[in-house]
Amino acid sequence: MSSNAFNALRRTPRWSRATAATVLWLLLWWLLAATAAVPYLPSPLAQAENLIGNSPAYLLAAGATLVRAVIGFAIGAALGILLPIVLGYWSATRYVLDALADLTRTIPGIALLPIFLLWFGTGDGTAVALVAAATSFIVIVVSASSIRNVDPIYLRAASALGGAGLQGYLLVVTPAMLPGVLGGLRVALAAALPWAIAGEYLGAQNGLGYILWNSLQSVNLRQMISVAIVASLIVALLDLAMRAGGARVTAWAQTAEGR
Amino acid sequence: MRGMPEWIKQALAWIVVVGAIVATWIILDLTGAVSSDRLPPLTDVISAAGREAEDLPIAVLATAGRVAAGFVIGAVVGVFIALLSHLSTVASELLAPPIHLLRSFPPFVVAPFIILWFGLSVQAPIVFAATVTAFVVVIDSGEALRVVRREYPQAAQALGAGHVSRAMLIDTPAIIPAIAGGLRVALVGAVNAVLLYEMLTGTEGVGDLLIRGYQLFRIDTLFFAVIVAILLSLLLDRILVLLLNRATHWSRG
C-alpha cells in the first residue's frame, strides 16, 4: 500500500474504519451465500429477515434458556464459593482445597450430561444441573486461588486486633477474595448460557438449544444462525451487566476495608 | 504435620480428596439415601468397567487423538491470528469485528454448525476442537502480545529482524508463560467439544460410551464412562503442563 494511501487511511476516525471492516465482512458473507460456496448459507438479508421476523419466538426461547442458566448459575456459584471458604479455614484442609481445585479444573462438564439426562429427563432439570455443575467447577477453582492469594498479613492483623478465629477469618478473607471471585463469576455467567444450550440439545423441550438442535435436523441454517446471534447478544449483555455490577461491588469492598 | 516435605503434603491432599469422594459414595449407597438407579454402587461400576474393557482402549485413543489434534491446530491458528493482528495495523482493524464477535460467541453453539457442514467425517470433531481452542487462544494471545516488554521486539528490530523472524523468535516465546493458563483452559474446552460431538453423533469414542450408557439406561456404565472421561482429561492436562514447563523453563528465577 503506498504510504500516501496509508496515511490517508490513518486520518479517518476509528469508528468509520471499524464500520468499513464490518461492511467488508458482510460483503464476504453475501458473496459466500450468493455463490453457494458455503452450503445452505442464506444471504445476510434473508438472515436478518429470519431474525427479526421470528424474534418473538427467539426471545421466548431465549427467556427459557436464560432462566435455566441463571438458576443453575446461582446454585453453582453458591456451592462454588461456600466449599472453598469452609476448606480454606484450616491450614490442613487448604491443601485439600488446592488438590480439589486442581482436579476440578480439568473436569469436562459435558461428560455429566448423560447422567443428568438419566436423572432429570427432558424437563428443565438437565440443563439447570449442567449449568450448576459447570459453574461450580469454575467458581471452585477461582475461589480456591483467590483464598490462597489473600495476603496472610491481613489475617495476622485481624488476630492481632482481637479478631482471631472464625470471625476474623470471615471478616477479612471474604472481602479480600471478592475481586478474584467476581472475575470468576463473570466468566461463569458468560459460560452459563452456552452450557444451558448444550444441556438443551438433548435434554429439553424448548429453549435456544432445543431450537438449534431441531434446526440442524431440518437443515434450517437460517434458524441456526439466528439462534447463534441471539445467544451471542445475550452473552455480551450479561457480560456488560456483570462488569457494571462488579465494579460497584468491588468499590464497596475496598471502602469497607478502609483502603 | 508441619515438617513434611511439600510433595508429601500434596499427595496426601489428593488421597484425601479421592478418599472423601469414594467414602461419600459408599455411605450414600449403603444408607440408601440415594436410590441405586440414581447412584450405582461402587461394585456395579467396577463390573461395568470389566464389561467395557474390550472397547475401552480404542475409544480412549480415538477421543484423545481428536482432542490432541484439534487442540494443537487450534492453538497454532490462534497464535497466528493474534500475531497477524498485532504486527499489522491493517490486519488488526480487519480482524477486529470477528474477534469481537468471538468474545461473546458461545463455543457449544458451534457444534450443530460443525455437524451440518462437516457431517460425520474424521475432520469434524477435530475442526470443532480446533475452533473452540482458537477462540480462547486468539483472545489470550492478543492480550499477552500487548503487554510484552517492548524492549524485546525493539532490540530484535535494531539487530535486523524482519517481521517473520520477530514473530517467531521473539513474540511467540515471550507470550508462552502468559498464555499457559489459557491453554490449559482451552484444552478442557477441546475435550468438551470432542465429547459433545461424539455424544451428538454417536461416533466411537468416550462420548459415545457416555451416550450409550444413557440410551441403555445403564447408570453403572454411565458412571464408569464419566470416570474415564475425567481421568482422560486429567492425563491430557498433565501432559500439557509437562510440555509447558519445558517451554517456559527460562522464565523461572
Added chain:
Amino acid sequence: MQEDPVISVEGVSHFFHKAGHSTEVLHDISFAVSKGEFVSVIGTSGSGKSTLLYMMAGFLNPTAGSVKHHGEIITKPNPDRGIVFQSDAVFPWMSVQHNVEFGPRMKGISKSERRRIAQDYLARVGLTGSEKLLPRQLSGGMRKRVDVARTFANRPEVLLMDESFGALDVQTKERLQTELLQLWEAERTTAIFVTHDIEESILLADRVVILRGSPGTVVGEITVPFPRPRTADIKRTPEFQQLRRDLTDLLAGSD
C-alpha cells in the same frame, strides 16, 4: 576539512500527545556526530534525551525537524544502528550464545561463522564459558555484558546507548564503563551515549552535548580533552573535576 557527519540532528522538536493535550519534550535540537566519534548526550530527567535516542534508532519520528543517517532521514530501525537499552533487553528464552548470535543470524551468516563471532565478542566482555547459560542464571551486570556483546557482534555502524548502565550498582557500573572503553577503542564505532551521570559522560566521550529544561534544548557542547586509551584514573585529575563542575553548572542552569 570536515567529513560529512554520520548522524545529524536538524532542528528537531517533538510533542507527545496524551489525553487531549500535547507536551513538548524537545525544542529545536541540532547537533552532529562524526565518524568514529563518541558523543555523550547529558541531560536532566524530562529533557527528552531518551526520546532523542529513540529517534536515532528509528523507533520514533520527530514531530518537526529530522534525524539523518548519512544524509538520509531515519524512519525505522536498522541493524546499522545498534542500541543498548537501560532495562534488560537480553532475550530470556535464548541462551547467551544464541542471544549474541542473533544479529549475525538475521544477516544469514552461517552457523559456524556466527558461533565464532559470538565466542569472540563474549571473550571480549569476559564471558567465555557462559555460552550455554540462560539469562536468568546471570547477574544484572553479566546480562548487560551480553547485551553489549550482542550489539557489537552485529558490527553496527552506529552504537546507541540509552542510560545503559543506569540500572546497575556503582561497582558493576564502573567495571562496565572500563570494559566499554576497551571494547570501543578496539572497534571505534560511532557512538552516542545518553546519560544523566556527569562523570560517566566525561569518562566515556570525546564530546558532551548538554540538554536542559522541559522541553529540552541544547545549552552547550563541551569537548573532552583527555587522550585515548583512557582509564578510570582520569576521574581523579583536576581537569576532570573542573569539567565536571562546568557541566554541573550548565545542567543546573546557573547562567
